[in-house]
Amino acid sequence: MTIIAWIIILxxxxxxxxxxxxxxxxxxxxxxxxxxxxxxxxxxxxxGGRIHYLDQGSGPTLLLIHGLNGxxxxxxHSLLERLKDKYRVILVDRPGSGYSTRPRRAPxxxxxxxxxxxxxxxxxxxxxxxxxxxxLGGAIALSLALxxxxxxxxxxxxxxxxxxxxEVPAAFLGLAINSALLRKLIAWxxxxxxxxxxxxxxxxxxxxxxxxxADFATKGGxxxxxxxRSFIAASRDLIAASxxxxxxxxxxxxxxxxxxxxxxxxxxxxxxxxxxxxxxxxIPGADFERIEGEGHMLPITSPDRVAKFIGxxxxxxxxxxxxxxxxx
Numbered sequence: 001m002t003i004i005a006w007i008i009i010l011x012x013x014x015x016x017x018x019x020x021x022x023x024x025x026x027x028x029x030x031x032x033x034x035x036x037x038x039x040x041x042x043x044x045x046x047x048g049g050r051i052h053y054l055d056q057g058s059g060p061t062l063l064l065i066h067g068l069n070g071x072x073x074x075x076x077h078s079l080l081e082r083l084k085d086k087y088r089v090i091l092v093d094r095p096g097s098g099y100s101t102r103p104r105r106a107p108x109x110x111x112x113x114x115x116x117x118x119x120x121x122x123x124x125x126x127x128x129x130x131x132x133x134x135x136l137g138g139a140i141a142l143s144l145a146l147x148x149x150x151x152x153x154x155x156x157x158x159x160x161x162x163x164x165x166x167e168v169p170a171a172f173l174g175l176a177i178n179s180a181l182l183r184k185l186i187a188w189x190x191x192x193x194x195x196x197x198x199x200x201x202x203x204x205x206x207x208x209x210x211x212x213x214a215d216f217a218t219k220g221g222x223x224x225x226x227x228x229r230s231f232i233a234a235s236r237d238l239i240a241a242s243x244x245x246x247x248x249x250x251x252x253x254x255x256x257x258x259x260x261x262x263x264x265x266x267x268x269x270x271x272x273x274x275x276x277x278x279x280x281x282x283i284p285g286a287d288f289e290r291i292e293g294e295g296h297m298l299p300i301t302s303p304d305r306v307a308k309f310i311g312x313x314x315x316x317x318x319x320x321x322x323x324x325x326x327x328x
Contacts, residue, residue, distance in 0.1 A: 022189040029192050030227045037224055039099045040072065041091070044123050047106065047116045052099035053124075054091040057084030060314055061126055064091045065117065067135025068172065069234035071098030073221025074134065077213070078303035083310065090129070092120065094137065096233030098224060108233075108240035110136075110248075114143035121151050128153040130317050132310055134299055135270070136161050136237065143244060145259075146251050154258040154317040156310045158298045159267055162252075162279035164245045168238070169269045171205040175235040183235050187228035195226055208268045209293065210301040220300060252282040258316040260287035262309045264294030264302070287313070 041054030054072055062083060066074045072091035083089045095116050096102035106112065117140060121129065131152050133141030138160020145152045168176045177183040203212045203222065216222045224230055263276040280288035291298065291305055298306050
């Protein structure tokens with residue numbers, strides 16, 4: 001063999017060794033994270049996957065859906081304690097997120113996730129809950145109400161995605177990977193080292209202008225985003241979202257249930273005019289509220305205001321003739 005051939009073989013061997021080491025490190029980190037932050041709730045089989053959910057409290061039912069690259073601990077951090085004395089609160093990890101699984105070939109589109117949430121509602125025997133959706137969870141809540149109106153009594157949307165997003169927010173640029181193979185390769189090699197190095201900067205963008213809580217990594221579940229499976233699911237969600245968002249706004253006028261939208265005026269992730277005001281104008285009778293000076297992570301940074309907003313929406317649902325869901 002020539003010297004050049006030996007050099008190429010050596011380089012490939014070194015690259016393979018580095019990749020193997022990074023994959024081992026990713027697996028080890030995943031085990032440590034999951035040992036530190038185990039599942040909080042129970043599991044139910046839906047659509048060939050397992051949905052992880054937490055069911056607490058009693059009263060009219062609330063179903064809370066988290067946003068991109070999140071999980072139910074975004075709600076248990078501060079909001080759950082403010083709701084469970086008055087409501088039966090069900091928190092769900094979206095398909096592929098948190099501890100919920102998604103079959104490998106299952107689509108990640110907004111409508112597909114809404115269909116799964118609809119079947120989750122059936123699996124638990126819920127009677128038309130008030131659905132609370134944050135960020136991407138807001139888009140899924142809207143899709144659920146559009147495609148399965150008999151399963152929903154109202155929507156309380158927190159900084160929701162409601163329209164096509166021409167540009168990917170800077171905090172999520174690393175997730176904008178179209179190739180499934182490249183996505184998996186990055187997830188198991190570079191994602192964790194890069195997340196550890198740049199995580200504080202990215203979280204600063206997500207929470208801005210508020211500070212990232214010191215306990216977000218643990219109490220808010222932030223560490224769960226380090227896992228390769230979380231990176232893959234979030235990337236798939238981001239890439240798949242645009243298709244359904246193109247058609248959804250034209251359908252908002254058909255919504256029949258009470259809808260409320262809460263937005264921070266200084267949200268750096270989603271534009272309040274594009275995703276808040278524009279949606280409120282298209283949805284019949286929609287309530288639209290602003291929180292001055294607040295950013296995107298409202299369930300964590302402004303839980304009292306969010307709880308009051310959800311309470312007002314629950315009152316609207318009750319006034320519209322909703323039937324309370326009995327306690328579990």
